[in-house]
Amino acid sequence: MNDAPIGIFDSGVGGLTVARAVLDLLPGESILYIGDTANSPYGPKPLATVRSLAMEVMDRLVDQGVKMLVIACNSASAAVLRDARERYTIGRGLPIVEVVLPAARRAVAATHSGRIGVIGTQATVDSRAYNDALAVVPGIEIFSQACPEFVEVVENGVTTGPKVLALAHEYLSSLREHEIDTLILGCTHYPLLAGVISYVMGDKVTLVSSADETARDVYRTLIAQNLQRDPAAGPPRHRFVSTGDNEVFQRLARRFLGPEVDQVEREVRIGLPVGDAS
Structure with missing residues (x-):
């Protein structure tokens, strides 16, 4: 075996x-x-x-x-x-x-403010899987955002450039407003966009890769x-x-x-x- x-x-x-x-x-x-x-x-x-x-x-x-x-x-x-x-x-x-529980555990360990963001597909966001995984931890606030077009651009081989940057600003603006300090990349395509996501979110936000x-x-x-x-x-x-x-x-x-x-x-x-x- x-x-x-x-x-x-x-x-x-x-x-x-x-x-x-x-x-x-x-x-x-x-x-x-x-x-x-x-x-x-x-x-x-x-x-x-x-x-x-x-x-x-x-x-x-x-x-x-x-x-x-x-x-x-x-x-x-x-x-x-x-x-x-x-x-x-x-x-x-x-x-x-x-992929959900390992990333949730790491996000809890990484956050200092308790304000954690999650980005993923619409199905992942709608399922509230990360909310459920983190619900048992006191003092944690979750802010979720579906980023459906991220998958498409990655599979087309486009991981940088004006289109990707514009998408990142569009999807991530609300998470920046919530002043999260930790962001879970809740889709296995998203590590290939870690550069642009980190650029838009800023150095003070820790990215957690579910992969x-x-x-x-x-x-x-x-x-x-x-x-x-x-x-x-x-x-x-x-x-x-x-x-x-x-x-x-x-x-x-x-x-x-x-x-x-x-x-x-x-x-x-x-x-x-x-x-x-x-």
Whole structure:
């Protein structure tokens, strides 16, 4: 079981920022990543639809023999975490790490004023997942802002320039007015916009990346449950699967993650056998 891959999924390529952070902390681990690009983006979809899609992808990962599941999607984490833990952790003994709680914990540790901002997709903001995660902490105020076009510009390869700067000013102006001192990047695409977000928010605002914090939780979970891969087992093996256009996915994946993405398999539809690598 220890030699099995870590199963990571997202609605598309954004979760590859989580995969990148996991590989940086755990370079000896193998990864099986599924990007449900045929149904991307999850953000505008109803929570019930996101829940159904996410459970189907996780079933696929479990059938492939992963040793843990990483929900590298804020929209899916908000929609499916309780059901996933019942089905896979309680039912199958597989640990699950998601992106909301790790980032919330880090934000609490970072804030001095107790005024925390959250940016994410409309689904993540509407779910109030971060509000719920932080509700147990006294003295914390949460200010949320949906930034739907951030995903589009990142996937188009535009992470700087006048358009991105204008979007950042538009989306972040209300958070500046609330004088937050900590901002959770509540979408795995957003770390690629950390430069412009930090520029607009100013040096006094600490950015918290859900991708980095999730990777730290993956590390802690593997150690705590004695699931780390034996270094003597040989080099790790990574697989990347897209439910949509694998060529587009591969091009974006190399931008998000790097040279580890040497090929991408295509799955025509969730639940069907994975096609030949191309």
